Amino acid sequence: MTVYFIGAGPGDPELLTLKAQRLIAACPVCLFAGSLVPPEVVAGAPKGARVLDTAAMTLDDTHNEIARAHGRGEDVARVHSGDPSLYGAIAEQIRRLNADNIPYQIIPGVPAYAAAAAALGQELTIPEVAQSIVLTRMSMQSTSMPEGETLENFARTGATLAIHLAVRNMREIERVLIPYYGADCPVVVAYRASWPDELLIRGTLADIRGKVRAEKITRTALILVGPALGAIRNFKDSALYDPARPHVLRPVVGVNLVEDHNT
Secondary structure, eight states, rough: OEEEEOOOSSSSSSGGGGGHHHHHHHHHHEEEEESSSSSGGGTTTTTTTTEEEHHHHHHHHHHHHHHHHHHTTTEEEEEEOTTTTTTOOOOOHHHHHHHOOOOOEEEOOOOOOHHHHHHTSOSBBBBBOOOOEEEEEOOTSSSSSOOOOHHHHHTTOOOOEEEEEEEGGGGHHHHHHHHHHTOOOOOEEEESTTSSEEEEEEEEETHHHHHHHHHHOSSSEEEEEGGGGGOOSSSSSOTOOOOTTBTBOOOOOOOOOOOHHHH
């Protein structure tokens, strides 16, 4: 048997990959994070499958379910939100699987920041404005952050920040980032990106906290910060399609490439 760590994407069942959909439909055991993965994502589990919401379960509980499935020779679909490699808490699960010689595979999924960017209808990496995205979070009540991985350090780069698990800490985000990005820096809080009740709250570092509070958003939100969010019209084209920048698939404009049949 195999345990498949499946990225369910940000919420919309249609954002499941074909591979994820196929595996969910084939596995007789399905464990899914019901607090973040809608039931529609696992509705395709086979008839009679053991489908469990792990929201109230411990690591021991989920591993015991997997171990029992292993004993029966049954594949397990372990369904996580977004992409399981990012804040998926799969490392400690994999450690236990390795200890028990239980095979596994990881199936990537659409991450929340990609769904948020799609909902915004814009690119997050704008030429000469921001060419990097920092995926990070804040400690809050969850696992502490490693030393050096601070908002201050990331803010010094001027990159686009995608801050997870932090919507209850908007005041601190405002305090830390304004000295680096400025009070008028664009911010978007994407609540439940790709879900039917998706909400995109646009603002600046100076006013976003009040807007979030007015909407009573306290969880399941991604915070995007950076000047790239405001670069809609006034920015330089990238070199990707620049006719003056040749590459192996596009020669210099003006050069007439004629095949010489005599050579």
